[in-house]
Amino acid sequence: MSPLLQTRGLSRSFGGLRAVDSVDFSLNEGEIRAIIGPNGAGKTTFVSLVCGRIAPSAGTILFEGVDVTRLPAHQRVKRGIAYTFQITSIFANLSVFDNVALAAQRRLIDHAERGGSRFSPADLRRGVASALERVGLADRAEQAAGKLAYGHQRLLEVAMGLALEPRLLILDEPTQGLSDAEIDGFIALVRDIARTATVLLIEHNMPVVMALADRITVMNNGAVLAEGTPAEIRADSAVQHAYLGTPDDD
Incomplete structure (x- = not known):
């Protein structure tokens, strides 16, 4: 079965800064995937490339096997990609x-x-x-x-x-500003959403990540540092050094 979403060599530079650096990424239909990483890791830039808010400097984005790299954001919405912003846009x-x-x-x-x-x-x-x-x-x-x-x-x-x-719902820092009780409700909500849609979330609340994610992608300095199940990521020494053992702020 081909992935719902796939990127190949996806990159984005801002002047001399390479915010996303040749990222190969694959997301299967029905999955709940979390992207984590320290401040400036490139997480929000990466999902902004996926949903079409910004254009890549290089690389390819495939959605349902179709190249959507040059499609504007509203055309990607029509194809089934929905994105909630890190800062509310109501x-x-x-x-x-x-x-x-x-x-x-x-x-x-x-x-x-x-x-x-x-x-x-x-x-x-x-x-x-x-x-x-x-x-x-x-x-x-x-x-x-x-x-x-x-x-x-x-x-x-x-x-x-x-x-x-949507076929794919991208959530950027969705629990920011929620109370503990609301976070419990949000976890139940995402599990409900995952019955009909694939979920990709950027999240700093590690208990939420560990409770929800089927797999976790860790980014650092614009590149993928590690990828695996919550247990595999928790045990990864490189991840512990780069992220889990340090204060998280993005």
Whole structure:
């Protein structure tokens, strides 16, 4: 079975800095994969290359076996790649419902343009309600998004990603700002998401990583340092030296 996502020699330079350095990466469908690493390791730059927010200096990105290296971000969304940002990117003046509705409407329009049935307002409402229910924000649907606590804004962004019904959902620091109770709920949420989508997350909360990830990719200085199961990564001396034994801040 071919990987859902694959990169070959993927690189990105900013002036003299090589933020991502010839990364070969493979992600299978249905997997929960975590990317970890110290400050400046290139994690966010790597996933930004995957989702099309920035263009690579070299290398190739394949999604479902198709070369998407030069596709713009919105075309990758249509193909099933959704990305939540490290810094929230909600529409603060719109309601929680309307934020998710924008994402759900995009998916429904794309489906109709590909020859699917036209959607009704009821279809849109159902899609929004389902996404909000999954992240625990159904009771805040009418609240202005900018009035949410920061942790709830993070969950709203996840709901916006879910409303796209992606094949691949990329989460960048999703537990940042969440309380311990909310983190427990988030772990359950990701396991639920993984029943229908592949999940790629950047995360510094190591208990979350160890609880969720099928495999972990460790990046350092823009390159892949190690890759393996949580037990293998925990026991890797190079990883311990570069990351696990030092304060993590990104």
